[in-house]
Amino acid sequence: MDFKKVNNWTGWMVTLIACTVYVMTTEATGSFWDCGEFISSAYKLQIPHPPGAPMFVLLGRIFIILFGDNPLTAAKAVNIMSALASGFTIMFLFWTITHFAKRIVQKGTEGLSNAQIISIMGAGVVGALAYTFSDSFWFSAVEGEVYALSSFFTALVFWAMLKWEQADERAGINSVDRLRADRWIVFLFFMMGLSIGVHLLNLLTIPAIVMIYYYRRYTVTTKGSIYAFLIGCLITGLVQVGIIQYSMKAAGLVDIFFVNSLGLPFFYGFAIYFVALIGLVLGGLLFTAAKFSSSKLISWFVAFLLLMALPFVYVPGDGVKFIPLLLLISVAVTAGYFLKPSSLRILKLSLWCYLFMLLGYFMYFTALIRSNANPGIDMNNVDNPISLVYYLSREQYGSAPLIYGPHFAADPSKDLVQDEPFVESEMKYIKGKDSYIPIGRTRDYNYNSDVKQLFPRVWDSSDDQYHAQFYSEWLGLGQDPQSGAYEAPSYGDNINWFFSYQMSLMYWRYFMWNFAGKQNDIQGLGNKRDGNWISGIAPLDNARLGDQSRLPQSIQQNAAKNQFYFLPFLLGIIGCVFQYLRNRKDWIVSFLLFFFTGIAVVLYLNQPGNQPRERDYAYVGSFFAFAIWIGLAVVAFAIMAQEKIEKMTSRDFLIYTGSLAFLVTFMSCFPGNGDGAMINAVAAGLMGVGLAAGLPLLLKQFSKGNGGSSTIAWFAVVLCALVPTWMSVQNWDDHDRSNKITAPDMARDYLESCAPNAILFSFGDNDTYPLWYAQEVEGIRTDVRVVNNSLLGIDWYINQLRYKINEADSIDMIWSADKIEGNKRNYVLYNPVSGIDQEAFYDLYDLMKDYVGSDDPSRMDNSRGEPLNIIPVSKVSVPVDRSIVLQNGTAQPGDSVLPALGFELPKRALLKNDLIILNIIAANQWRRPIYFTSPMGELGFGPYLRKDGLAYRLVPVMPQFSQMNWVTDQSMRSNGLGGTTLRDNNLDVLYKNLMEKYRFGGAERKDIYFDEENRRHLLNIRTLFAEAAGNLADAGKKEEAIKVMNKIEASITQESLPYAMVSRYNSHNQSSLIYLEAAYKTGMKELAAKVKKAILSDLKQQESYYNYIQTAKPAYYGGFERTEAPINERLFSVIKDIETKYEGVDTKGK
Secondary structure: OOHHHHHHHHHHHHHHHHHHHHHHHOOOOOOOOOHHHHHHHHHHOOEOOOOOOHHHHHHHHHHHHHOOOOOOOHHHHHHHHHHHHHHHHHHHHHHHHHHHHHHHHOOOOOOOOHHHHHHHHHHHHHHHHHHHOOHHHHHHHOOOOHHHHHHHHHHHHHHHHHHHHHHHHHHOOOHHHHHHHOHHHHHHHHHHHHHHOOOHHHHHHHHHHHHHHHHHHOOOOHHHHHHHHHHHHHHHHHHHHHHHHHHHHHHHHHHHHHHHHOOOOOOHHHHHHHHHHHHHHHHHHOOOOOOOOHHHHHHHHHHHHHHHOHHHHEEOOOEEOHHHHHHHHHHHHHHHHHOOHHHHHHHHHHHHHHHHHHHHHHHHHHHHHHHOOOOOOEHHHOOOHHHHHHHHOOHHHOOOOOOEEEOOOOOOOOOEOOOOOEEEEEEEEEEOOOOEEEEEEEEEEOEOHHHEEEOOOOOOOOOOOOHHHHHHHHHOOOEOOOOOOEOOOOHHHHHHHHHHHHHHHHHHHHHHHHHOEEOOOOOOOOOOOOOOEOOOOHHHHHHHHOOHHHOOHHHHOOOOOEEOOOHHHHHHHHHHHHHHHHOHHHHHHHHHHHHHOOHHHHHHHOOOOOOOOOOHHHHHHHHHHHHHHHHHHHHHHHHHHHOOOOHHHHHHHHHHHHHHHHHHHHHOOOOOOHHHHHHHHHHHHHHHHHHHHHHHHHHHHHHOOOOOHHHHHHHHHHHHHHHHHHHHHHHHHHHOOOOOOHHHHHHHHHHHOOOOOOEEEEOOHHHOHHHHHHHHOOOOOOOOEEEEHHHOOOHHHHHHOOOOEOOEOOOOOOOOHHHHOOOOOOEEEEOOOOOOOOOOOEEHHHHHHHHHOOOOHHHEEOOOOOOEEEEOOOEEEEEOOHHHHHHOOOOOOOOOEOOEEEEEOOOOEEEHHHHHHHHHHHHHOOOOOEEEOOOOOOOOOHHHEEEOOOOEEEOOEOOOOHHHHOHHHHHHHHOOOOOOOOOOEOHHHHHHHHHHOOOOOOOOOOOOOOOHHHHHHHHHHHHHHHHHHHHHHHOOOHHHHHHHHHHHHHHOOOOOOOOOOOOHHHHHHHHHHHHHHHHHHOOOHHHHHHHHHHHHHHHHHHHHHHHHHHHHOHHHOHHHHOOHHHHHHHHHHHHHHHHHHHHOOOOOOO
């Protein structure tokens, strides 16, 4: 057999399989999370969230055009782009595996036998298909997100370096051919530059790439290998800082100088900087050994490094920094003095790589161009170089300390350095009419050293997402009941968090999901019920997680429950060890790829607790590397079965296999008890040893009398291929998204809930990005102005609201742009002022305009070292023109319209986003409908939100408090469950919307799997229908109520969304209790009986499970003791109250 031809054809065959699978299972339209934003950005070439993805946007636009440039096929086009990118990722993975396998199998320059080719091809097929059907990669492969395309570039870049290795090997000592081989390196850096316009994960391949180069071009020593590794890490850092950050930042600084000092137009300095930089690069390429001059080289190095690293030596507002300048010049002089003529080849190769990477990176210039057109999605308003700098640095997201920083319990009121409590950043600028305007510096707390730690892992003190509370609960830290201050974590707590949460829960758990098995699709927060990894081997899973047969049926029957019996994991361990023993250099390369795309990402992200979603997609690069080892297991088995292995090597192989399987399994078992971890780790180690020793023996037996080495190779391939085959069977049902349309339907439902020309406030990714998709792509209700609350604290976004987008009018605001620029009014404090009656209600418009918006120092708090705006009262009012609110439908003829909407601000500190919401409400003066996607109560006007659908409308109407007519709501409140989302309804409008306009995401079918996030949104729709039906029945409109219930029964089937099932905080069953009561209210007794039976069955199964855990596994009960178990118990009381009300009997509810 011809290896090259077979390798190519087999690679394309595997690619075809992967592409077919992914295209068949792609999401039908836009999905949740960032997908709606990215698809919308691709459709109209817009600017997604920082740091952007211009390459993804442009390629997405091309695919949309190829699919007819049709809004109804745009999402499918981008999804298929991800599917094809993922399929071709598999192709490059296949060729990567066969490259490494060949280097293990082939001895010297001798040809390959048919048996060897079979085992090499089998390795590629098994490893590539195992990755094809892995959980995390498949999830990203079928939706319009950046991770599929990022994986493609990662695979392409790594494969390109292996192609260079092959080309350099063929070149031998021929210097011309070796130079020609270096084109592969230039190519891969160009691809890397382009990949920056997709995602930065690609950069993490650099250390592995440097090691390949070192092993090929230099005599290998231990010291040299260490130096090469460090150089690889240094290059990664230089690319991240020198190219991604410094190049654009330096161009921005030059532009500031040209505009502000020389009076030239915007972008002149920006363009001149890059022309000069490229000119210096081209000048460096002209150096030759024949005309070598150290003085010229030194001069060139000084100019090049100063220009490239300008932000290192010049800080806006501070000027030139002498020590960094001296350091940079010293480096330049040293490099120019010691560089020899023979090293010019390395310098030129580096410059070509730098130049082509920069060219790829220039893809970001498209963001500058498009932002100047003011598209609907224009994150950070990057219409100028300075905004682009802030965009690329992701400033609005903040940063986590990595080396040294304060722990989360550090208190700014007592733990700051007394003489220097703040550390100021460099001067910030925004684009003005004719110049860049300095807007001040960002100030960060400067904490005392006694509250700082090396390698700080427990760092995030913010509790808006309950991060501080999560630290406290996870680590068992106390909290002062009076002050709310948390106990300071010890350094041991810090390390505990790193290993138990960041590594075990947030990395190894995901790793084992993909290669051992997955418990269910409920987001895991550390308890033993939700989202853990399992193997499918009952004794092992039971030892670590408790008896899995005791789990409620809704979890046991979860479609995302996948069981691989450790097989992919053990194959990968065997392949890893075998490569380590047979080709140490290649193993180091593979390991560096695994480490930097996995564990190094964990170190860099430094994740706090309570993440909004699972984060497994961030680590697929390391799973890619592990798939290489899965494939190499085929070669290992074939060789072990055919060749006589030295006793020492065979012994090492088994010892290392067992030890590595033990170690990885043990690390993945926390949080949990040591016994369960040890049992699983020992079992995994023994299984690894058994498989590594037993399968080669089995292959020998199979081959006896059935042929020679080719038969062994075929048997090894077939047996190992059963593993990815089984993975495909297990994963298919929960990865097939071909009929799922939940996100766009949910977005349509929100928008159709709104009256014409409405303002709709949204709060998170999944109630914002689908809305953007619906409007920007499908053109649904483009008259509604969507306002994202999480962006309202940033000046550029507030200013974007001042102009029209699509058919949605601009939004009136009290404050002009100068009032909110930069850090102005980032927050204001409630500070009562003497002489102002605190019991009276004050006009919100006047308060915002004349007091909070005033720059008069006499109306500010001057006690904190600098003037700070205050709000002097907590009670405000918004006057109501009755004729306006009746005319535009804000109020109905039968409503009790208030003369003024008065409410009390419960917050004592208002952030900028709070202030802008109040600004908009006051300036609007009831001219436009104002809605919210959730019942916002943080600013005090919650009682005046009334539902027209999924959206809550702000109305100046005396509340009827319809929820008081619901036993479910009142019982939940009395049982300490916090009530429900039930509110007053505009019944006529709501009924029409539900019956005529709403869609249901395909849930009328019975064969579609909906994951946890999809279920949550479908549950909201079902609950809204139940609420409307119940309120209609209470209003004497029973016929309409029954129609509503019948419609939702037919539109969201029990097979798609069960009446009852386990969920976090039992939210599913809490919502279903509203559905149960609605069935009672409408007189649908048969339906009520079905729903009640389902809820009681699930609650009883949960109760039984919690009792079992408390008795048999008390160490695990802490994960349920204060949340799930008491909530479940209290829901029995709620059912009892519902039964008492509607069945007239006082039962125990169980």
